[in-house]
Amino acid sequence: MTTSSSRLARLTSYLPILDWGRRYGRADLTGDLIAAVIVTIMLIPQSLAYALLAGLPAEVGLYASILPLVFYAVxxxxxxxxxxxxAVVSLMTASALAPLGLETIGDYTAAxxxxxxxxxxxxxxMGLLRLGVVANFLSHPVIAGFITASGILIAxxxxxHILGIKAGGHTLPEILIEIGRQLPNVNWPTLVIGLIALAFLFWVRKGLAGVLKSAFGMSAQAASTTARVGPVFAVIGTTIAAWALELPGAGVAVVGQVPTGLPPLGLPTIDFGTLGALVVPAILISIIGYVESVSVAQTLAAKRKQRIEPNQELIALGAANISSGLSGGYPVTGGFARSVVNFDAGAETPAAGAFTAVGLxxxxxxxxxxxxxxxxxTLAATIIVAVLSLVDLSILTRAWGYSKADFAAVLVTILLTLGVGVEVGVAAGVLVSLALFVWKTSRPHVAEVGQVPGSQHFRNVLRHKVITDPAVLTLRIDESLYFANARRMEDLILARVHRNRDEIKHVILMCSAVNEVDLSALESLEAINQRLTDQGIELHLSEVKGPVMDRLKCSHFLDELSGQVFLSQYDAFVALIEREHAGGDKLSVA
Amino acid sequence: MTTSSSRLARLTSYLPILDWGRRYGRADLTGDLIAAVIVTIMLIPQSLAYALLAGLPAEVGLYASILPLVFYAVxxxxxxxxxxxxAVVSLMTASALAPLGLETIGDYTAAxxxxxxxxxxxxxxMGLLRLGVVANFLSHPVIAGFITASGILIAxxxxxHILGIKAGGHTLPEILIEIGRQLPNVNWPTLVIGLIALAFLFWVRKGLAGVLKSAFGMSAQAASTTARVGPVFAVIGTTIAAWALELPGAGVAVVGQVPTGLPPLGLPTIDFGTLGALVVPAILISIIGYVESVSVAQTLAAKRKQRIEPNQELIALGAANISSGLSGGYPVTGGFARSVVNFDAGAETPAAGAFTAVGLxxxxxxxxxxxxxxxxxTLAATIIVAVLSLVDLSILTRAWGYSKADFAAVLVTILLTLGVGVEVGVAAGVLVSLALFVWKTSRPHVAEVGQVPGSQHFRNVLRHKVITDPAVLTLRIDESLYFANARRMEDLILARVHRNRDEIKHVILMCSAVNEVDLSALESLEAINQRLTDQGIELHLSEVKGPVMDRLKCSHFLDELSGQVFLSQYDAFVALIEREHAGGDKLSVA
Incomplete structure (x- = not known):
């Protein structure tokens, strides 16, 4: 019994549908159906528009919104x-496919x-290997900078499309120069349609909910959810106008013939060279898509006191993307705005997604x-209005005010994403963040500490009024000791001792912030111990943590140490002062 | 007056010769001259041999031992x-020049x-920009592994040359395969000369000092210093043998015509493509050479309670290499064995180096x-005996016993240096060390702590018998909080709270080991605070360090924090227990 129930628990962890599916009731069904209708109406123009952004035929956007939703639901x-x-993944898709130089649109959709x-x-x-943690190397500021820069680039x-011109370019400078060059060729009917759509969509986003509330007496949430279907009216209105006014004849670009029918099932065929060129972009798309998706999911789950399982999310997004690839789609992930609408409209279970798939x-x-x-x-206007809400340059001021290292990482990410490309931008952001972290840990803060009067607590002599003793120097090292800072630490400690070399009899290294001592640092500690011994000074350690102590016991250092290892800094200070002065008559408050 | 004396101090810091030169006396002169004679006799065969190792004509070794010594002295x-x-820098020179495919020996020496x-x-x-710290990113185990692997590769x-065959190859497998293939062509007279030279040199290294001590009553130090000139007898003996027995006629390769005269002064000319290809190898040679040199210099300075100035050492090595390049030499640095001999023979000042230059x-x-x-x-035998003393595979067992991360870095360095090349080996060693450090910090240790009875000290509940309280959970985070671990920390803390969510009223994060809170971690702390507040639990911090507190004050976090920031963990524990129980009646010793 236990085995079969634990096997079931394991199966359920890989197939969450077995959990919520068994307890699915009428109330769930109602909520899910309403949410599905609203999300479907919202998703139709979005899926067409994002396909356009990725440089793909409109129907590819529809195909990517059917099977992936079903697989995610499971x-x-x-x-x-x-x-x-x-939006962001569509941009990354365009950026991955552009350099391949594919000739036919068939090759492009296959890729x-x-x-x-x-x-x-x-x-x-990644999900099966439980590698979700890899995504943690994308810092919040790098993600924020990347999303903002992507939003600007997409807009x-x-x-x-709003201007009715043909213009290429993949980086912001290229795009702007191209637009500037083509500006004389602007198509005025297109521009009128585009501006009307833009203005309507902005109003839908900012003003429609207010109108629905005051005019129809809707609740704030119902009004804002209903307002989300607004874009479909822009689609209907401009389509009718284009048909009635015969705008294609006036040079207005329209979607044109879209094949009717089921998505094409099967393995897309491309050559091996193309496959190889897609691996690195696919890794970046996977990680960015996962990070975006999981943070939306986590935010929404917390609101209802639910939990999501990050590694299972990787599996679900993996299944969704595989199904997208096998049904004529392109990379997908969880969308922020869409998920919020789904949540607000009352989706109770992933079945809402499956119902949306039926709608699509x-x-x-x-x-x-x-x-x-x-x-x-119209589609371009939909995209522009959607992505401009992603653009938030305030991350620059927040990072600047909090930490220059974070600021540097954001700035590099934004500038390189805009100026070179999405892949280079996000990779540089990660590398700069890591390099700055390593650089900081290589130049650690070291504080000389003394006893806070009336307590057993020790703090920095420069920041607090504390008790010190000329014969006992205590240095608190505020970093793990490892190769990048070991030699520096050696110099620093010996230089500090040198300043008062005639008075100091004991040096205590307070190790409360030392989380690691690697082999290089061990050798530096041995050198410090040796040099101090040569000068007749004893070296002691205090507050060494369990894991670090375990490590030190693997070496001969503790046998060679001229002094002792004390459990607490207070024990060390009291014992050594006792030994030096038989009562501590020389204590001074600094 | 002050200005001119501070200007002098500054000048002296860049030109240390102004300092020791002013106080130079007769005793210094005697010591320096004796050391110079011994080092000269030792350096002549070495400089010829290392030039051979670098693939250069013998005289280039002599040229590299003249001006560079004078510039270092200044x-x-x-x-x-x-x-x-x-040896190691000569190997790296060979490895940098080999892929250039230079046709004439003139192009090769110019390169x-x-x-x-x-x-x-x-x-x-690097010296002028005070970038000496960059060398710290080479960990001790990586350097040890690299030197060992280089020694094997050189031997x-x-x-x-000992076998008298022609064989190419740059990696250990290539070299061994080539030797195996050429073994039938061995030149017997060469092998005899080579083996005799090898045996003699090994005996000089191991046994000569003992003979000098017992037979001539020399002191141990004098004997070991005198033994260092032993190799010159191998040079003299085998040269005479080759001349008398007309060995070149029997196929024994000899040095041959070496131009007589001063080193050629002037800028070497090569094309820009070659220059570009040399930049990366030059960076690696610079860093490796600097690390080797500065560690020898530091060891010797400490023995006489002197100090060296790492950034000025960079300037001095820079000047030495520039002068080498302008006088027909090749890259140089401070040598270990040679410096020890210089030191033991009584060199008092850098003038000994200048006198050695006169000798060369x-x-x-x-x-x-x-x-x-x-x-x-004979030269090959000199090299083999010298480099085998560099080979020390015990670094593998020491690293294995102490830390698997250090072991991995050494192993990668050794295997890639032997199997791919010196540049790849050392670069991979640095990258693996850094990656493992970052990986460790991304998965930090978190301990639940309690009060050590009778003290104000708090330790891990799993390792010590400590006092805890069910309403007050204290977690000590053993790492700086930054993007790579922020989300993990968030999950970990919330999961721990979830286990006892009905009892816990207060969570204290003990921050004694938190040396940094970046913007990503700040957002995680805000999220933790929000989620705990939602569950009616207060979040407190204790023992936040000065620099971290300064940083937190730049944000709104401290205003939003549901609890307080306590100076010490003891203050926090006492105050919160007081508040919950009005006396702490529920304390339990875990």
């Missing part, structure tokens, strides 16, 4: 995450599907002929 | 360091001189015709 642990094409497939395999492997890349499937089967006259400018 | 701060060609020049400029720049590369200059002017019949096998 494997995911978040009750509210809405999976599908998102996008392979990118989803490779990314899915990577996510799945800039869509400007050409119906759209792919029935609605595609209606999309012929949808102006690309 | 700028150096070590009283005993003997600069010149050394070697440029390598010295570039390396000198890099060292000088293997010289075997062909005389050798270049007068002795070169005598070197014609010097067998290359």
């Amino acid at each position: 494997f995911g642990t978040s009750r509210a995450l809405a999976v599908g094409p998102v 996008a599907a392979v990118l989803a497939l490779v990314s899915g395999v990577i996510l799945l492997a 800039a890349s869509q400007a050409k 499937l119906l759209a792919a089967l029935l609605l595609t002929p209606l999309l012929f006259f949808l102006p690309k400018a | 700028f150096g701060t070590s009283r005993a360091l003997a600069v010149g060609p050394v 070697a001189a440029v390598l010295a020049l570039v390396s000198g400029v890099i060292l000088l720049a 293997a590369s010289q075997a062909k 200059l005389l050798a270049a002017l007068l002795l070169t015709p005598l070197l014609f019949f010097l067998p290359k096998a």
